[in-house]
Amino acid sequence: MSVEAHTETLGFQTEITQLLDLMIHSLYSNKEIFLRELISNGSDAADKLRFEALSDDALYEGDTDLKIWINFDKDARTVTVRDNGIGMSREEVIENIGTIAKSGTQEFFKSLTGDNVKDTQLIGQFGVGFYSCFIVADKVTLSTRRAGLEPSHGVKWESKGDGEYTVETTELQQHGTEVILHLRPDEDEFLSDYQLRSIIKKYSDHITLPIVMPKVLTEEDKDKEEKAPEDEVVNTATALWVRGKGEITDEEYTEFYKHVAHDFEAPLAHLHNKVEGTNEYTTLLFIPARAPFDLWDRTNHRGIKLYVRRVFIMDDNEKLLPPYLRFIRGVVDSNDLPLNISREILQHNRKIETIRSGTVKKILGTLENMAKNEPDKYATFWKEFGRVIKEGVIDDASNKDRIAKLLRFSSSYDDNATPAVSLEDYVGRMKEGQKKIYFVTADSFSAAKNSPHLEIFRKKGIEVILLSDQIDEWLGTHLNEFEGKPLQSVTKGDLDLGDLEDEDEKKEAENASDTLKSVLEGIKTTLGDKVKDVRITHRLTTSPACLVADEQAMDASLERLLKSAGQMVPGTLPIMEINPQHPIVNALKEEADETRFNDWVFMLFDQALLSEGGQLEDPAAFVNRMNEMFVSMGNLSSSRIITFD
Template sequence: MTQESTTMESERHVFQADVARLLHLMVHSIYSERDIFLRELISNAADACEKLRYEANSNPSLLGEGESFAIRVILNAENGTLAVEDNGVGMAREDLTTALGTIANSGTRVFLEKMTASGKGAAELIGQFGIGFYSAFMVADRVVVETRRAGEDVAWRWSSDGKGEFEISPLALEDAPRHGSRVVLHLNEDSKAYLEPGRVESIIGEHSSAVATPIDLLDTPTAEPRRLSEGAALWTKPKSEITEEQYREFYQELSGQFDSPALTVHWRAEGRAEYAVLAFVPGSRPFDLFDPARKGRTKLYSRRVLISRDSDLLPGYLRFVRLVVDSPDLPLNVSREMVQESPLFAAIKKGVTNRLLQELGKLAEMDREKFLTIWKNFGAVIKEGLYEDPERRDPLLKMARFATTTSQDGTRTLADYVSALRPNQTAIYYLVGENAERIAASPQLEGFRARGIEVLLLSDPVDAFWVQTAAGVDGKPFKSATQGAADIKTVELLDGAKKPDEPASAFADLISRAKETLATVVEDVRISDRLSESLACLVAPEFGPDLRLQQILAAHGQSAMDMKPVLEINPAHPLVISLETLMKRSESELFEDAVWLIFDEARLLDGAPPNDASAFAARLTRILSKALAT
């Protein structure tokens, strides 16, 4: 910088840095909203109080008798000013030059070049250039700082319009704080709304209510102060000092809901990454849980100052958790995007996710009823992690609850399932569909019921995807009840289950003719192990997506490689016996009509329309005409 005047009364300094360029970059690349200026000034004031508290440990005379630290925000609508005042350590004249003048540091141009080039590495540089303080120029035409260093008998005024110069001049002691700083913003015309007490109170409550120093608001310079924050963040207190009612009130403020949390988790992590966490699982499902545009309620703080209200600290499948994380190691004066690119943020995200899953898993084991309430509200979302987060699939599978053919209330665990495996059962069978009741009525399940084999009834959209990639449990793979050969003949039928009168080989000619008739629409026709009552059903080939996944892909315009289904028929059904007789009488047209109707009936049972509606109607008419004529 260059000094234009060296008089003791006043000194004017010219910024050598391109201030306009820096402020433009700050507004558009670092700060995402103008409200942040107040957070930054309050954060600086809180830091000043912390510094004086530290210095007073070795020099108690710096503090007055019985004086407590506080930050005051003073509104003056008549003069168009907003002031942030603290009774912290204050600044000497040299501090004003080095702390508020570092924007003129010769390295600023290097900083600008790095920021403009990529934005990478800025987190380590921003704090060196006083950018947090200079956010005030987003809303002010002029900024004045009146300050007195604790223990000194002189005071100073710093002022600038942020366009090229700043001035430092002596300040009469009667006009200065006893110690501390007063930052006065002369608001520009576009920022007069910051003189409204309600607006300012809302901003402080949102961004700075957790700072370590109490905050008072004065609606006018002569008004009585209103205490907005007591200077104690709930998550910084020991759990033993917090009541359930305090947790509940904080949860309701954080979540915007009026229920009570189903689970509260509060801990402090130490080591390479230091941070405090307060997390809540809501007691009821938010109405917008499945809204793709929905933002999480995860607040990230650094030294009790809000950095982001919707940081991506949790994976999407835990988006229902309401969360506060506070780390003293995170930089303050950076954008949400920059914070989330840092290795520290990644370490905190990993640690928080792992701990929450541990707590959910512990609850699932220790209090099944309480966990079931959480699962009924959020299980469909948690299961997204089975597909999106393979590294954590095992703990997620352990806590997962399912509806099955033996227990449709959605309370069965995979451990419960495995403990009930039938002799010779080699897989964990599942069936995917739109809802558990409809799935339970599927004809493909008849053979499993006849053998007492339990089947998972998977009715959430993500179920069709995660089961394709999950390895299984205790050496038992997941296998779709509608894909490939059922492979359940080695499991004995239960007493009373109906067995076919003829062996499968007796229907070889019938199967061959039916396969020839349906060659254009099916991959194969075979005798079924799945069916015990229904006439026929469709299943997917051994390899590739099962029927439900094919339907989902088709609904989204994606082809499943034009895979044809397999038609399975029940050899014990009376109509199959009649079809065998019809084939032997060489009534080819009637036989083909019957086979096509069987195929279309199987499609209808799967919720799909006939393959060709007009052809279906014509065949049905011919069959009915023949039947009614005899």
């Protein structure tokens, strides 16, 4: 049955046009990667066909010998890459080639600097894929048919990479995909059998699918005027992970990573492990050097490829790794799972659970070893993936203690925005008599570093961990202790420094509370339902006041985070603590004018709220009070008062 030919011209998504222009100019010094990318796509297409054919072997259409063919034509100046994998329908062609559905696309383009060297690395993180063709070709013709569709449902796609492409219905007897690159005038180097074979051996020798090229004819063969040379396999075509570790070079590991991760850079580290016994499986996993742009998409599970006896099953690491390890790339190959295993069976499969548990332990062990023996490399890892690892404290209770040792933080000891302090570091230098690990959470590093809640800790030389990532709000509620030392937020509850408490200071605070009793009552009356209580504090040394949460209440920063996410949060009132040594507090004691007293109280409250990153209910009222105070002090004329309309 034939269908009417249907041709349409479509425009590339704007991001595609930008990406094409960027690649042509930025990746020109490494242009041979186009062949690696096309071979990788062909390999993926074969894997997908094998997987779908597990439930419907008619998809093979009688051709189970899956391969990738590569050829060139000097006269036509073309390079052709063909596979007999799953192929694509018309809709899939438009979706996969005309648009970028990848999460993080906008973030990718925002990160571009205009520096070709730096941008080349960014392009590598994003994955160049099919579009790398246009580095060497001024026109690309793709013909494809999805396995299982009639020959009349073939699709021809063509573009010069100039912002648009054509899609045409065509007749194709063979399922799979063929890509013809019409080379640019100065790309003759790729019209060479030796050059193409060298690129294949360099980048794609590990591909499990046979990559074939026409056999090079000897002079004797040429004399016999053979019509067509036989095909011969160019690559090793053996699964890299089944080989012994000692047989694999670092270069081979790197190229395999680039294949499975579609990355341009070498990985930070790899783990190659073979487990034997009642559950036999092999893992070859990689830790990328940079975070992918879709790292924060917890629904993106495509990082680990699952094989059963070298047959691809799926690329969904949700079953194989917990979400906090979603940045890991690589393969898991089981000898024991059935080939026809489904996603539903995987969900509750004991062998999968064993693989998952063992793999997580291996990854954590690798990170522990890196942290101990390669601190600079671990610092790089933490910069890229630290915030995701923190999710493990919440997601993975069975490994919480191990994960806690991997965490890195900023600290009041050095005020360095780059997290470098471990909990073990902190415990190792706790002051004599210190029983708790103190931390402060805030909306930013600067807010945490300058929090008034740290004043007494700085005075006494007590270290405080500074937390400012959004995930830290949850971290503080799930990581309650470390090596027997409870973690204590310095913004919650009545400050209790235990043996570090100065008895004289404590008595002085108690005396001040008695002396300022009327002031405390006046402040509480003025603020009304804005606060739960007002009390004297000895945690402040320079600030006049601060706001703290009740011991059992939610931190103010967490409450703000939940509200900003649109969640309903039960209302909790803060406790206002005032510094009895501060001149403003002493002035309040002497203030007889009720209006001025109230203005000063609201000013103190608003300042305390601002200092912890909160938002004022009425910013205009705050500014007006401040202006009135300036005027009353005789420092400004009324004509210079700031006003809000």
